[in-house]
Amino acid sequence: MTLPAIELNNVQKSFGNISVIRDLNLSIAHGERHALIGPNGAGKSTTFNLITGYITPTSGTVKLRGELISGLPPYRINRRGLSRSFQVTNVFPNMSVWENLRCAVLWTDGHHYSFWKNIDNLPEVRDRTAEILSDIGLATRRDVPAGLLTYAEQRALEIGITVAGGADVILLDEPTAGMSHAETERAVTLIRRLTEGRTLVIVEHDMSVVFGLADRISVLVYGHVIATGTPDQIRSDPKVKEAYLGEEAA
């Protein structure tokens, strides 16, 4: 595959007079695990929002497998095989775990807005939902409303919903935020397994997660990528040290 999975060219985003993203260039290869790091307010979540269509760039282009997607609404981008999770847990709180995952499977299985099919009589949807449910390890919590799950369980469900539709480009926004050490380890194993063979872009603050998981890392400071490279290159990059890692080392 020669075309990059995601490509951002000279993307700018300003809210009023405040420029949040400046000249953002980012190319994520097909099948790679790419981490986006940077201090708070660097524009990591905004970058995610720009890629997924949640907000449109003021100028510049976003391409998915070479096709222009900037300006499309989120659901159209999602239908092209790009899915994301959220920093703040974003599930369907009054619906059971099973129904949450099933909702995420319906569109890709071709059921769209159909109102003439019995939802309990769709074997493929059932199989796929069961598979994801077992993958995220919530089989015993199947019938619990998502709003009543523990935080770590909700985060796992969040990832489950994100991958359930079978998208081959997955964006995860701080999937381990607020988790204990043991929970983080489990979450990383889960992410590694579920995104096998897919393109993964991850925003993460936990450096052990970032350096353990990512093939390549981009460092974002004030809405601008200051460095991109392998974990080793990033670790030794003086600009990165100064802007970001240095703070932690000091």
Add this chain to the structure above:
Amino acid sequence: MTELTSRVAPPYPPLSERLKFYGIWVAAALVLLALPKVFSSGGALTTFSLIGISIIFSLSYNILLGQTGLLSFGHAVYYGLGGFLAIHAINIIGANKLPIPLPVVPLIGGLTGLFFAALLGWVSTKRSGTAFAMISLGVAELVASSALILRTFFGGEAGISANRTKLMRLFDWSFGPQIQIYYLIAAWTLLAVIAMYALTRTPLGRMCNAVRDNPERVQFVGYDPHVVRYLAFCFAGFFAGIAGALAAINFEIANAAYLGAVQSGTVLFSTYIGGVGYFIGPIVGAIFVTVLSLSLSDLTSVWQLYFGLFFIAVVTFAPGGITGLLMMHWPLIKGGTFGRVLPSYLMGLIPTLAMLAGLVLAIETVVHYTVNPGDDPNIKAFGMSFNVSSPTTWIVAFLLIVVGFVAARKTWSRLALAWDDALKAAREKGYHT
């Protein structure tokens, strides 16, 4: 089906469960058939007919409110337009001797509701929440005021009437007697309820719930929440149109009140009081509100005031509605711990009733005193005579309210403790829902 699926997916309901499920619908049909045999008076038949209409209307409203999370203040628009088109249809069919029998007319009403929902809904469903509520109110005002302006179609203040007996006969039924109208409404009610229940079990029905819970996330599983809301709106309009047509057939008239804010408010009342969280909630609400409004309006001239107070009480203390309140007890009953709260209930009942009696007495005396000041000052309440101009009555009402409230508050907090205790015990036995 894979081995994994059979292990982790929710099991298909066993045959006994499915039989029970279909049994409920058969039982409902039998009850509808048998009702006129048990209560055969004309008043009862009229009441049942109104209840049936209200059930369809309330359930259609709950497609919006309960299922999709859309608060509409103008649902009567689709009910009313369905009613008007039904009346016009009856007149046209009758005048031209078209081979269309009366039982088909509600479908015309439904299609009218669907047409106007499809026409007016695209803009209003772009947003949910406050924006949707405001637009629905605006559209309702627009249509209601045009009902008074476009006189040829809406008939102005008087409305448009029709003679339902002039249509092609089916099985030699003229649809003149109320009993035949009752059966017509009952049949349509059953059909509509089944259809609306089935809708909740489809991919669209489930995505409506997802949009209600979290429209933002819906976009990231491939769905356009606007389209989901729009389709829900169209279905709601369709069933509201059926209800409106049935009402028009029942009264043989359609007028501006069908489309008005009061009608839109009533359906919101019924649905919410019944409980938006359960499919049967609006059915319960429709029965309750229809019966209550018919009986209360016989008893007192300010029945709407009581209605309002009751609605406020439900919104404040029982946001799940009557159905939610009843379903709360389910784990206690299954867990066998309901007995623990029963004494507290009985204890709380006395001061609460005293407080309510004081409230009713106060309202009725004030109303009587201000509305008909010159009349005989004696009113009857609770089977006793009261003199509204006597200070004793006022003092008694005041004392009942204050003392009742103070005592009731004590018993309520005891009830809450007993309730927590019973619920905990039931949960320990494994009964959560």
